[in-house]
Amino acid sequence: VSNLAKNSYHHGRLREALLAAALDLVREQGATALSLREVARRAGVSHAAPAHHFGDKAGMLTALAVEGFRRFDEALRTGAARGGSDGMRSFAFTGLAYVMFAAEHRAYFEVMFRPELLRRDDPELVQVSIGAYSVLLDCARASFPTPPSDDELAVRATRGWSEVHGLATLWLDGNLRQYSDLSALEALARKMLGLDKEDG
């Protein structure tokens, strides 16, 4: 299918191609600037084609967010595993993974956390975002020496989330210009999270 179909009437992989173009566009211009016509143009296809696959802009962004959450989930789990059996370290490494994912995949990250641009009740989206949240919650729980109350857990999880989400957001929006590149950001995040450079 893939190569043979490329020059024919049917694209064969148009859905993937549209998503890739959309991701580029979000990276360059932001999620609210996404236009279906521009996406189609970049994918080399008629301007009405995206509607076939996604319905409208929210549908396209939702598909992007779902894909983003899948990768995010994996990145967080990999981060958590770096901490080994030490709950506190595991929590910190998950936070580091959060920040680095946001910086390295800014387009996914932006779309994922702007639910008002998405189809909130899309079943795939609901499932995959709950999945990612549960990683965070599990890590936060494991960071307590003894089982915490629901309230203690919620506060610690939300504080940890806020800390890394805030750092990522400030950096992405250009409010931390002293930390100009990825490695400066990583060094800062490690210090904030209590992870030495030689650590992990």
Add this chain to the structure above:
Amino acid sequence: VSNLAKNSYHHGRLREALLAAALDLVREQGATALSLREVARRAGVSHAAPAHHFGDKAGMLTALAVEGFRRFDEALRTGAARGGSDGMRSFAFTGLAYVMFAAEHRAYFEVMFRPELLRRDDPELVQVSIGAYSVLLDCARASFPTPPSDDELAVRATRGWSEVHGLATLWLDGNLRQYSDLSALEALARKMLGLDKEDG
């Protein structure tokens, strides 16, 4: 000037009226959706009028951001004062003030921290944003029992900033739907910052 001028050819307070309309529009639709024509429409004035006062969209948003930083600065100082002479408490109350300002003035907040939409080098903007940042830095410094190194200070200030900025951003973007209103948010922020409810 004010009332007499209202029905005449010259508005008299058009600049303020435009800014007020722009603030409403940002609150309703977000900063990137701001359109000069819609602002003019809401201010009851011809669509070309805003250009006289602000040049373009970035100029208008910059004026909004400057005003926002002025109010923000005041809110942070008031917060810091609530902590009295206890540096740690003062830092925490400043954080609480940060979160509540963001929630209560979401339009200002959004514009202030999206420098890519602004005229970065506008002298007023530079001055006023440096001012607000220095409040944060002073508070962070005062939260150390003994004078910190530059690096220690930078890390603590950025961590504190990230924590409250992240909480505010997550809440504003609709990612903390369990905490539905302002008072739920305030209670959460207090717990995160180690401020009891009866405290302060």
Add this chain to the structure above:
DNA sequence: TGTACATCAGTGAACGCGCGTTCACTGATGTAC
């Protein structure tokens, strides 16, 4: 193996809309004398 037909992906012209920008203008205000 061949033919008919349904299905589906993608096309392209057309529509109405809101936008930013330009520009010659008009009406009020303030200043010089």
Add this chain to the structure above:
DNA sequence: TGTACATCAGTGAACGCGCGTTCACTGATGTAC
């Protein structure tokens, strides 16, 4: 006190543009027989 003139705030028509949406269509694919 009065007149002339410069300045400035705001007007409104016009422009070209990109957008989302609609709709009858066309071309390829897959399935039934």
